[in-house]
Amino acid sequence: MITFIIRRLLISVVLVFLISLISFFIITLTPGSPYPWGELNPKISQAVKDNYRKQFHLDEPIWNQYWYNMRGLFTGELRSIKDGRPVLERIGERLPATVSLNVCAIAISLSFGLLIGVYSARKSGQWQDTSLSTLCFTFLALPEFWVTYLLIIGLTNWVAIPLTGTVSHGILFPNEGARLLDRLWHLFLPAVMLALGGIAGQSRYVRASMLETLREDYIRTAQAKGLHPDKIFYRHALRNSLRPVITGIGSLLPALIGGAVIIETIFAYPGIGRLGYQAVLERDYPTLVALNFITAVLVLLGNLLADVLYAVVDPRVRLE
Amino acid sequence: MIRRFFRNRLGVAALLAICGLFAVAVTFAILSYLKVPFPQDPNLTNLERKLLPPNPVNWLGTDNLGRDVFSRILHGSYISLTVGFVAVAVSLMIGVVVGAISGYAGRWVDNILMRVVDAIMCFPSFFLILTAVALLGPSLWNIVVVIGLVSWTGTARLVRAEFLTLRETEYVRAARTLGQRAPAIIFGHILPNAMAPIFVTAVLGIPAAILTEAGLSFLGFGVQPPQATWGNIIADGKTYLLDAWWLILFPGLAITFSTLSFYLAGDALRQAAETRIERK
Numbered sequence: 001m002i003t004f005i006i007r008r009l010l011i012s013v014v015l016v017f018l019i020s021l022i023s024f025f026i027i028t029l030t031p032g033s034p035y036p037w038g039e040l041n042p043k044i045s046q047a048v049k050d051n052y053r054k055q056f057h058l059d060e061p062i063w064n065q066y067w068y069n070m071r072g073l074f075t076g077e078l079r080s081i082k083d084g085r086p087v088l089e090r091i092g093e094r095l096p097a098t099v100s101l102n103v104c105a106i107a108i109s110l111s112f113g114l115l116i117g118v119y120s121a122r123k124s125g126q127w128q129d130t131s132l133s134t135l136c137f138t139f140l141a142l143p144e145f146w147v148t149y150l151l152i153i154g155l156t157n158w159v160a161i162p163l164t165g166t167v168s169h170g171i172l173f174p175n176e177g178a179r180l181l182d183r184l185w186h187l188f189l190p191a192v193m194l195a196l197g198g199i200a201g202q203s204r205y206v207r208a209s210m211l212e213t214l215r216e217d218y219i220r221t222a223q224a225k226g227l228h229p230d231k232i233f234y235r236h237a238l239r240n241s242l243r244p245v246i247t248g249i250g251s252l253l254p255a256l257i258g259g260a261v262i263i264e265t266i267f268a269y270p271g272i273g274r275l276g277y278q279a280v281l282e283r284d285y286p287t288l289v290a291l292n293f294i295t296a297v298l299v300l301l302g303n304l305l306a307d308v309l310y311a312v313v314d315p316r317v318r319l320e
Numbered sequence: 321m322i323r324r325f326f327r328n329r330l331g332v333a334a335l336l337a338i339c340g341l342f343a344v345a346v347t348f349a350i351l352s353y354l355k356v357p358f359p360q361d362p363n364l365t366n367l368e369r370k371l372l373p374p375n376p377v378n379w380l381g382t383d384n385l386g387r388d389v390f391s392r393i394l395h396g397s398y399i400s401l402t403v404g405f406v407a408v409a410v411s412l413m414i415g416v417v418v419g420a421i422s423g424y425a426g427r428w429v430d431n432i433l434m435r436v437v438d439a440i441m442c443f444p445s446f447f448l449i450l451t452a453v454a455l456l457g458p459s460l461w462n463i464v465v466v467i468g469l470v471s472w473t474g475t476a477r478l479v480r481a482e483f484l485t486l487r488e489t490e491y492v493r494a495a496r497t498l499g500q501r502a503p504a505i506i507f508g509h510i511l512p513n514a515m516a517p518i519f520v521t522a523v524l525g526i527p528a529a530i531l532t533e534a535g536l537s538f539l540g541f542g543v544q545p546p547q548a549t550w551g552n553i554i555a556d557g558k559t560y561l562l563d564a565w566w567l568i569l570f571p572g573l574a575i576t577f578s579t580l581s582f583y584l585a586g587d588a589l590r591q592a593a594e595t596r597i598e599r600k
Binding site for chain 2 (some may be wrong): 011014015017018022026027076080129130133134138140141142143144145146147149150152153156253254255256257258259262263264273276280282283288291292295296297299300303
């Protein structure tokens with residue numbers, strides 16, 4: 001177990017290096033300049049431009065730039081081209097919102113995915129299974145921004161559900177509980193929208209895993225000794241096919257953070273996704289490098305956690 | 321496999337829908353190339369007839385510049401299909417080559433290639449694509465290539481797994497004993513036997529690429545106006561969200577219809593390909 005974790009951490013160091021290379025070079029090697037005011041403005045003298053390039057190390061060879069970027073990222077010195085504030089500070093203030101959004105979305109995807117998956121496996125081959133799997137493919141096929149807009153059109157007339165931000169402004173909350181409820185209420189619609197695709201994917205995995213487990217020998221043994229089918233299904237089969245629920249955490253993360261760009265933009269939700277979108281619009285290279293790097297490392301950690309958790313939960317797994 | 325596919329009614333319906341989409345897309349690609357205004361010119365503005373709800377002249381209404389939404393949806397159809405197919409072709413080419421080399425060579429080659437795949441998989445792909453497309457400049461070919469370059473990792477892993485098992489089979493060993501070179505074995509013997517799962521992932525990759533393009537269009541980094549695409553009709557319409565529902569509803573239905581057809585067809589194919597499970 002310990003050796004496994006150490007080995008995984010060593011591999012992760014290699015991966016972090018690769019991730020840093022990819023996130024830096026994809027952004028830097030593409031043509032275009034990161035000036036907020038544009039390269040061609042005649043009113044800006046060459047001296048100002050040169051000074052600017054110097055300040056952000058844009059006049060140096062690319063390997064040095066990479067070195068400055070990465071060193072800056074780890075020492076917290078890397079500053080945004082947009083407003084000169086440290087990149088880590090800008091990301092840090094946005095991180096809690098995105099993390100809570102993603103945690104909710106993961107919780108929704110996993111729980112509903114599990115329910116739907118188990119139910120379709122139970123009714124495998126019957127009409128319930130077919131219609132549920134068609135429904136899941138519909139979830140996958142729907143463009144999330146489109147459904148969100150349709151929901152907004154439909155809901156705004158009927159329900160007082162908040163559509164922007166994370167908190168209600170101008171309200172004095174009687175206590176912390178009310179504040180928390182208000183936050184959750186703001187989180188509800190974005191999280192559900194973000195989770196749609198995850199529910200679909202997760203339920204497919206759970207269903208497949210259930211069906212696979214049901215063909216195992218010990219299930220046949222249980223049937224042979226005359227156990228009630230429900231007991232076999234929920235006690236023996238379900239427990240042994242929960243693997244995709246755990247590995248799901250790892251595989252859902254990158255998709256969720258990517259999808260959050262659109263959802264956060266629609267709901268004016270102050271998270272990392274919208275920060276990234278703004279950084280793209282502003283060509284804020286340091287922020288983009290840092291965002292891509294940090295999210296990828298977060299995903300890496302999520303995967304590592306899922307693997308370790310997987311071994312803790314399932315004693316059959318020997319981590320080598 | 322083909323016979324088993326045709327027994328699945330949902331799959332056949334989805335396949336027919338895809339054929340229909342193809343016919344529409346090819347027709348309107350030719351029509352817009354020839355600049356034939358059928359049913360109406362998709363880019364003709366008419367401010368006297370702006371934001372009209374569906375009516376006998378404009379079946380699906382008009383947008384804020386008085387352009388006919390129905391014509392715009394039809395003339396935008398080939399964009400989505402082109403993105404889907406070309407992006408998947410790009411990702412297949414890279415994925416199959418990397419996966420084949422990795423699975424066949426094994427050892428340190430495999431180790432290095434798979435670590436690269438792992439690293440790319442850690443990135444939230446939509447965000448990476450958005451960044452790259454925004455910096456490169458959004459054009460149809462940039463979008464297609466970037467989507468392809470980011471989404472090959474799944475295919476590579478799948479192909480590698482297939483190769484790991486197939487490389488140990490007897491006919492491969494026989495070919496190796498006969499002194500055949502690695503490329504001949506990879507492309508002549510192993511790859512043909514791994515085609516079924518590759519084909520399935522390819523079909524399932526198409527709707528994902530279409531959705532990515534729609535999302536990019538929505539954020540303003542898709543194929544640029546005045547070219548109509550399903551995504552940017554919705555993006556333009558979002559300003560009139562509560563006044564002009566037809567600008568949102570119909571292009572979204574077009575996207576959902578096509579992606580759902582591909583997903584259902586792909587799933588039917590997957591079921592048909594999984595002989596082992598069926599037989600058990």
